[in-house]
Each structure stands twice: as C-alpha cells, then as structure tokens.
Amino acid sequence: MFLDRFRKPRPARAVLALYDDPDRLLNAAALAKEHGLEGIDAFTPYPVHGLSEALGVKKSWVPYVTLVMGLSGAALGLTFEIWTSAFDWPINVGGKPYISLPAFIPVMFECGVLLGGTMTLAALILACGLPNLKSPILDRNFTNDRFGLYVPEYGPGWNEERILRILSRTGAVDVRVIRV
Known part of the structure; x- marks a missing residue:
C-alpha cells in the first residue's frame, strides 16, 4: 500500500506503564529517556505541560x-x-x-x-499514519483518569526485564507487557 512507506513498522510487543498522576508520568518519561529507551509515547486524558520535552518529541515538519x-x-x-x-x-x-x-x-x-x-x-x-484501522486499544482508562507510558520493542537492545524494572520504580499503578 502507498501509505506504508510513511509509517514505522509496528512492534510485536511493548511495555505499558499506567499512572494515576501526571507528575509521575513526566518523571517516568524523563527516566526512560535517560536510560536510552527509543520510540516512547505517552497517553493522557488531557494535555500535560512539559510532556513533549520529557519525551524528546522533535519539531514537526x-x-x-x-x-x-x-x-x-x-x-x-x-x-x-x-x-x-x-x-x-x-x-x-x-x-x-x-x-x-x-x-x-x-x-x-x-x-x-x-x-x-x-x-x-x-x-x-x-x-x-492515518487511516490506521488496526490500532489496538491499549487501555480504556486513558480517556478517563489514567496516564500511560508506552515503550515499544525497537532495536536489538530492547530488554523486557530491564524496562519492567525501570518503569516499576517510577510509581506506576500497573506495568505490563502487551502484544500489539
């Protein structure tokens, strides 16, 4: 398909950490960037000031x-x-x-x-990346009261146990491996 050349390949699995506080999400995003994790994304029910800087989002083209x-x-x-x-x-x-x-x-x-x-x-x-008809629903609480940090499986240096250990120290309510 024509649009596939503009999209990143979808990872097979990822680590998802849920938070009940935006400050913990910001701290977790900064910590994940410090540890060199790539492809990090965040899900929030409302805009969180400073999250783009914590995730290292590049300027849009x-x-x-x-x-x-x-x-x-x-x-x-x-x-x-x-x-x-x-x-x-x-x-x-x-x-x-x-x-x-x-x-x-x-x-x-x-x-x-x-x-x-x-x-x-x-x-x-x-x-x-629209239309994205195969996008999974990671957690229904993202639109209600939870904040999520998503770390996809990218590159040969991706280590599930290491990422689980890093994110579990950040005060997450739930940290789990998901199949995408």
Whole structure:
C-alpha cells in the first residue's frame, strides 16, 4: 500500500506503564529517556505541560508544508491572473493596466489559503499514519483518569526485564507487557 512507506513498522510487543498522576508520568518519561529507551509515547486524558520535552518529541515538519504550499498557491493564483488578464484574454477596461496587482491580491490570498490548507490536511494525515484501522486499544482508562507510558520493542537492545524494572520504580499503578 502507498501509505506504508510513511509509517514505522509496528512492534510485536511493548511495555505499558499506567499512572494515576501526571507528575509521575513526566518523571517516568524523563527516566526512560535517560536510560536510552527509543520510540516512547505517552497517553493522557488531557494535555500535560512539559510532556513533549520529557519525551524528546522533535519539531514537526508540517508547518513547513503549510508555508511552502501557501506560497505556491499564492504564486499560482498570481500567475493565473496575469496570464488570463494580460495574455490570454486581454480586455482594456477604462484604460487601466492589464496587470493590476492590487486587484489580484484577494485571489492570491484565497489560492494560498486553499492550497496551504488542503496540503496541510494531507500532510497531517500522512504524519499521523492515518487511516490506521488496526490500532489496538491499549487501555480504556486513558480517556478517563489514567496516564500511560508506552515503550515499544525497537532495536536489538530492547530488554523486557530491564524496562519492567525501570518503569516499576517510577510509581506506576500497573506495568505490563502487551502484544500489539
């Protein structure tokens, strides 16, 4: 499938730690990063300040897509207007110039917003790995009152016992190995 080239391979198993406090989740995420664990993700019922920094989330590439596509849309709109009004269908209206930039600004803006918005949506769909019809439900309490730290099986250095030992020292309510 075309979208598979944009997705990470799904691990066979992972360690999931459940917390009842966001501060413990933040401490556990920082500790997991200190120990060099890769592919860590967190699940929370609401946004937790500082979690992105604790997980080491990289800056997204999606805003650059928005900028480039928005400017491209504006340039295409301007090109289309200049081509139609000056070359393809020139009409002399009251002695005004064929290329009147102030009159072209609304169409340039709308074309930039249209292309920038639609390509941002497409980039977000790719970045999120959608449609993901095989995503397992890890724990139903993530949308209610629990916080989760997810450590997938990535790389040859993944050691289940070591990860269980690290996460059980962080004050987790439950630490378990799951099959994904």
